[in-house]
Amino acid sequence: GAINDLDKLRLRSELPLISDTSPGINKEEILLLIERERRSELFTENHRWYDLIRTGQADVVMAAVKTSWQATDILFPLPESELLINPLLQPQNPGY
Known part of the structure; x- marks a missing residue:
């Protein structure tokens, strides 16, 4: 499972194994460890x-x-030239 996969990565990096350090780990903790390992x-x-996008974070x-961050910053603007070519793309993404 996931713990075995994480342990393979950690063994290669000479880090303590999850199965040794956290034998009673729960699903939420495993998901956090996977996120950290991916990072x-x-x-x-x-x-x-x-x-971050996929997990809603x-x-x-x-x-x-970034103190000026707004929720609409998650999207890029649609190019004006594309909006002119294809009106079905309207409306423009929020914030633009």
Whole structure:
């Protein structure tokens, strides 16, 4: 399962194994460990932003590091040229 997969990564990195340090770990704690492991393993591959979007954490995390962050900042504007070509794309994303 997930603990075995995490342990494989941690063994390779010579870190303490989850199965040794947290034998009674629950589902929520495992999910947090997976998020932390992804952040460590994939930090140079630009996965963090997509993980934040997928897990619904983008607003909380970004507001903590960027005081001007607004919930509408999560979306990019649709290019005006595309809106002119295809009116079905209307309305423009919120905040633009």
